[in-house]
Amino acid sequence: MMRRTNVSWLVALLASALIVAATNGIADARTTGKVKIPTGGTLVLGASQEADCADWIHLCAGSSWGQWTMQEQTIPRPFNYAMKKGNWTEVPSALMAGMPTVKTVDGRQVVTYKINPKAVWSDGVPITSDDFAYTLDQIVNGEDIYDATGYMNVDKIDTTDPMTAVMTFKAGEPFASWRTLFGPSAAILPSHILKGKDRAAEMADGYAWSGGPWFMSWEKGVGVTLTPNPKYWGTKPKLDKVIFKFITDTSASFQAFESGEVLAIYPTPQLDAVEKIKDGIPGSRATITAMTGNTEALWINNDKPPFERRAMRQAIAYSIDRDALVGRLFADIGVDKAVQTLNPPILSRYSDTKAFAGYTRNLKKVASLMKSEGWAKNSKGFWEKNGKEMSFTINSTAGDKRRELTEEILQEQLRSAGFRVSIDNMDAGDLFGEVLPTGDYQVALYAQVATSLDPGLCTIACSENIPGPMNDDSGQNYQRINVKKLDPLLETVDVDTNVKERIRASKAADVVMAEHMVSLPLDPLPNIFLWSKKIVGSVRDNPVLSPFWNMNKWGLKR
Amino acid sequence: MPSMLTYISRRLLFSIPVILVASFLLFWMVRSTFDPCVKMRASKDVEAVTRCETRLHLDDPIPTQYLGWASDAAHGDLGESSRTNEEVSAMVPRALWYTVQLIFWGVLISAFAAVALGVYSALKQYSVLDYTFTGASFVGLAMPPFWFGLMAIELLAIMPKQWLGLDEPLFYFVGLHSGAEKGFGADYARHLVLPVMTLTVQIIASWSRFQRSSMLDVMSADYVRTARAKGVPRRDVVVHHALRNALVPLVTVMALDIGALFGGLIITETIFSIPGMGQLFVRSLQAGDAEVLVVWTVVTAGFIVVFNLLADVLYGLMDPRVRVT
Numbered sequence: 001m002m003r004r005t006n007v008s009w010l011v012a013l014l015a016s017a018l019i020v021a022a023t024n025g026i027a028d029a030r031t032t033g034k035v036k037i038p039t040g041g042t043l044v045l046g047a048s049q050e051a052d053c054a055d056w057i058h059l060c061a062g063s064s065w066g067q068w069t070m071q072e073q074t075i076p077r078p079f080n081y082a083m084k085k086g087n088w089t090e091v092p093s094a095l096m097a098g099m100p101t102v103k104t105v106d107g108r109q110v111v112t113y114k115i116n117p118k119a120v121w122s123d124g125v126p127i128t129s130d131d132f133a134y135t136l137d138q139i140v141n142g143e144d145i146y147d148a149t150g151y152m153n154v155d156k157i158d159t160t161d162p163m164t165a166v167m168t169f170k171a172g173e174p175f176a177s178w179r180t181l182f183g184p185s186a187a188i189l190p191s192h193i194l195k196g197k198d199r200a201a202e203m204a205d206g207y208a209w210s211g212g213p214w215f216m217s218w219e220k221g222v223g224v225t226l227t228p229n230p231k232y233w234g235t236k237p238k239l240d241k242v243i244f245k246f247i248t249d250t251s252a253s254f255q256a257f258e259s260g261e262v263l264a265i266y267p268t269p270q271l272d273a274v275e276k277i278k279d280g281i282p283g284s285r286a287t288i289t290a291m292t293g294n295t296e297a298l299w300i301n302n303d304k305p306p307f308e309r310r311a312m313r314q315a316i317a318y319s320i321d322r323d324a325l326v327g328r329l330f331a332d333i334g335v336d337k338a339v340q341t342l343n344p345p346i347l348s349r350y351s352d353t354k355a356f357a358g359y360t361r362n363l364k365k366v367a368s369l370m371k372s373e374g375w376a377k378n379s380k381g382f383w384e385k386n387g388k389e390m391s392f393t394i395n396s397t398a399g400d401k402r403r404e405l406t407e408e409i410l411q412e413q414l415r416s417a418g419f420r421v422s423i424d425n426m427d428a429g430d431l432f433g434e435v436l437p438t439g440d441y442q443v444a445l446y447a448q449v450a451t452s453l454d455p456g457l458c459t460i461a462c463s464e465n466i467p468g469p470m471n472d473d474s475g476q477n478y479q480r481i482n483v484k485k486l487d488p489l490l491e492t493v494d495v496d497t498n499v500k501e502r503i504r505a506s507k508a509a510d511v512v513m514a515e516h517m518v519s520l521p522l523d524p525l526p527n528i529f530l531w532s533k534k535i536v537g538s539v540r541d542n543p544v545l546s547p548f549w550n551m552n553k554w555g556l557k558r
Numbered sequence: 559m560p561s562m563l564t565y566i567s568r569r570l571l572f573s574i575p576v577i578l579v580a581s582f583l584l585f586w587m588v589r590s591t592f593d594p595c596v597k598m599r600a601s602k603d604v605e606a607v608t609r610c611e612t613r614l615h616l617d618d619p620i621p622t623q624y625l626g627w628a629s630d631a632a633h634g635d636l637g638e639s640s641r642t643n644e645e646v647s648a649m650v651p652r653a654l655w656y657t658v659q660l661i662f663w664g665v666l667i668s669a670f671a672a673v674a675l676g677v678y679s680a681l682k683q684y685s686v687l688d689y690t691f692t693g694a695s696f697v698g699l700a701m702p703p704f705w706f707g708l709m710a711i712e713l714l715a716i717m718p719k720q721w722l723g724l725d726e727p728l729f730y731f732v733g734l735h736s737g738a739e740k741g742f743g744a745d746y747a748r749h750l751v752l753p754v755m756t757l758t759v760q761i762i763a764s765w766s767r768f769q770r771s772s773m774l775d776v777m778s779a780d781y782v783r784t785a786r787a788k789g790v791p792r793r794d795v796v797v798h799h800a801l802r803n804a805l806v807p808l809v810t811v812m813a814l815d816i817g818a819l820f821g822g823l824i825i826t827e828t829i830f831s832i833p834g835m836g837q838l839f840v841r842s843l844q845a846g847d848a849e850v851l852v853v854w855t856v857v858t859a860g861f862i863v864v865f866n867l868l869a870d871v872l873y874g875l876m877d878p879r880v881r882v883t
Contacts, residue, residue, distance in 0.1 A: 042738060044737055046732075052641055052642045053642055053643060058643075059598060143609060144606050145606075200643070204644070205644065220644075220652060221652065221653070221833020221837065222735075222833060223733070223737065225737060241737065241738065243737035245732050245737070245831065247732055248831065248837075249828050251829075252708075252830070252831060255708070255711045255731070256731065259711070259715045259726075259727040259731070260724075261715075262732065429596050429846065432596075433593055434593070472604040
């Protein structure tokens, strides 16, 4: 009896200890400006993926989560991104003394970056034009670089003035998307630390220096810890520490948020995420935005029968009720309208946002188009020609429940319009590494993701980029779009440094793409950010930099 | 003793070709299925793919590639991950350490619980508790670990937090430490409870059934009846005569099971975000990272071989009637 009592006491003691440990609080509070931002404390967040490496210009670093959790926090960039008059636009970052300028001198494009004299690396050494020149050299002459587009057009960077980097492009090789250079997904690297060393080896597993508000420490497989960089010249972090824990399982990630083990998550817009938000999570807030860099579309192989014919592509477009599809996926979080351009929503400034609006479900038009192509409906209700039934396959990534539901809805809508559709989902590596580049598909469902505010559909829609001998099969126009009227417009968007002219050409290109129905835009894949009410400060999603872009302005309340 | 050493040496030597064949088969399957340079194909640097193919000798026949890897491995160079460019010799031990921690606590708790439940059920055969444990073990065996893990999180972490109005859950379920924490203290224990529970539920169910039937066999043996007839107290009979002999087959089963666990506890590690061997295997397989997978196979097969051997040796040591030859 005595023994049992002792055990009960032990259990009670253990439970009390656990409760005390669980309710252990944080930090004091201090007033900063008008909003009271508490200082101190450790903020733990969930990260859905782990980067493969931290050498941000190397091929192994193409991970969004790597950019959000480590790169943005430690590497300076010329631009930040802000919403102005309903459009996302570039604004100078803390690194810059003003907006970088572009002009043409002797027929060459010249970009001038004025560096903030207060900007220093974590060891106190100023960030200078040498760092721009070193980074350029690494990207142009390095091996296995993720993307050297634009950098290859640069002739030189003048470093005469350490506080001014003057970048001159080669004659006849202007680069309209110059704002994408040195950020946000690339980098400006410290030449005084890395010069003469093997950059890839120095950075791959993380680094002990910083040019941003935080230092980072990466424990592989476990998480990333950010601690304040005392030498940061901008707004200094209020928190003692930010920890990103890698939680790759979506269900576990939501449970970790619900339990308070992590105080924010940035999940992919999956069905269970939508469901959870609809049900509500106590003590939390949700930021949902359809103004994203994503375009989920039915990407059609314009070279594969029967879709080499425009009328067939249009017949498919008129068979689908895209608003109903988007509503079924995202109406619970307020997103119920299909997108009408292949440009992502954040590039609305460059888009004709109604270009594809004419493609609504219209079975009369379907019938007319099909009959004009010599098809007739058979006894089963499917279109048939020369004894062959009209059927095609949609490929997508396996294991994605949202895409599976999208496919089911499409299958149903297309069946009732007379098309037999089969589904073949596969590993993302196979789809993007093999099937799309070789053109061994008819229709594919996936998203294009823009990582900057610069338009540039030529890469995926100009005829010169159809994979083939002229680009060593490295072209990324997987849709084999070959519209002569389209090429000059998209090339203008790529090379013209006049913004107004780019906008005009980009909008005109949207109209041409819709006329030819080269592919069919579906939804914007809304960004979902769930965060605890314990987080204090300016918490806003940024479609280019993620919601974690300004964590130096966040605090944590008890 | 010399014969035992000879036996162990011979078994270890025989296991080398088994491990080599297993690793070659996996290498061959991965190389012929996945393209390790797939990421390079997204690069606008057209030479990136060529460099990758040259570095990995992809133009050579697969057996030649494997021999190249084996030759480097024999010189201590296990190669680099084609996914992360990190040394494989750093990645595998790091993952192994997490899996070893889970296995250690899982096996320790399972062994005590299974023996206790099995012995109790055998001694109190057909009692209410025996039926209860039997029923529970069938439920445990039938329960999918991923479901059990998610339910355990919901019932033991999330709901108590909401009911008690706590700031944090009583039990954590992301990793083995809270951010800044290290070591093996209370924070570690709070992280271990749920993954170990998920890991052990099926093991305890299986081992306790085994222990029960083994104990029942022993308890009905002549020497136990003789001991009881000679007046040896029941407790002494159970502990010193019956249990010791009933443990022999369980120890063998345990050794075999533990060896297989080193391959990684994919579901447990995924649900609880523990970067062990299971997660390493999945991520490497998804990326077609043959360099990591082949080392993973060698390590996993090595543990299986060692624990199989251990089972045989322990059997011989615990049962004097069995001699290795």
